Amino acid sequence: MDEETDLLNQKFEPMLEQIKVLFFEFGIKNLNMDDISHKLGISKKTLYRFVKSKEDLIARIFEYEQKRWVEVVRSISAQEVNAIEKLFKVSLMVYEEMKRFNPIILFELRKYYEPLFLEYQEKKMAHVALSMRLNLDNGTKEGLYRSDLNADAIIAIYMNYLVEIHNSDYCKGADLSFDELFKIMFEQHIRAISTAAGVAYFEARKNEITELLNKSRN
Amino acid sequence: MDEETDLLNQKFEPMLEQIKVLFFEFGIKNLNMDDISHKLGISKKTLYRFVKSKEDLIARIFEYEQKRWVEVVRSISAQEVNAIEKLFKVSLMVYEEMKRFNPIILFELRKYYEPLFLEYQEKKMAHVALSMRLNLDNGTKEGLYRSDLNADAIIAIYMNYLVEIHNSDYCKGADLSFDELFKIMFEQHIRAISTAAGVAYFEARKNEITELLNKSRN
């Protein structure tokens, strides 16, 4: 019974990716279950063999996203680079992710699937926080970050950075692009938590890192 | 009777602007007439004094957009700069406009309000074409554009540039940002239609123009 379900789930995973893309393109409410099954080239009946409701479908997508995200962070953590590099890579991905997030989708999630959405956000935040804590530890061990840091506070502040970057009117006063703002925030963070060695490393790498950001923009 | 209607329309115009913003933020289908009246701080009844249906409301927004757009082009045309500068300014605005256009809104317009949308697009295209023709004439008179141009063909090609810039996969092969692509296309166009004097002018101004584009990005 359970193995059967697992097999179904495995088969269904690539479809989840497709459906996610569809949602981003057309919106959630604009796609009914008929539309979705059509776009996938399967019958609605079959679709309902994988999910038990549309809400369940959304939940599955969140679950899938969470898994995918954990995998990404894990793979970056495994790379043979120091803490600053890792933090930058992950931060950049978070930032790119948020950029893609359309306000309409956000609205729909909050209005029609609030409990699911909150749960997802909470899990994601927890995961980011955990990853950041590991990063702080590593950075400290590597002598890049200061050893007298209040980890909880720093994590909270940095996560707030990443979230608030979009909603806020930071860019209004000074006319900054989001990318500019991101660079400044990252630099702010690194300088705030780093030892002299860390700052020196950052300054040496700064230009190349900035270039990475320009590349990622399209 | 007619004067009365005109008064109503005048009062309603700022609301159209607000509603447009709401649509961009929340989507069209996600906002019912109750929501809209609430957000405007008026009653649904009052809203229905201005429009006779939701479809009518969309039509009014298109109408309003068209008017606004004509006004923008008119004001740029009135400026005391040469044809190349004017073309750049208008092109930049078209480009910015398209960038803001969310794929979900596009989908909704096509699916639920196709006739209205097509009519709007047609009018807009006609207007852009007309403006470009004037620009070509002016540029030729100013000695910046060549005098042996096939206006119709050039207009068609350039308009296609602006439209296709987003849908297409131009950026896939070379990894170009949209802004980069826009710059290249504009330069391509100017060089293609200009006299030696025109090209010289463009080359002299090129850097400043590029800077403008960077400024506009946020």
Added chain:
DNA sequence: AATTTAACACACTGGAAACGTTTTTTGTGT
């Protein structure tokens, strides 16, 4: 070849939500 399984297309239903209208309430100016 017969049977089972699985997927597809399509029709149907019940309930929820939206539209557009009408009625009631609220508030303001005279």
Added chain:
DNA sequence: ACACAAAAAACGTTTCCAGTGTGTTAAATT
């Protein structure tokens, strides 16, 4: 106290859509 306009609420109608059920076809299994 009255008249009036706009807001709020209520209402009937219609549309939409999630979810289910039916019949058919095609492939796999026996």
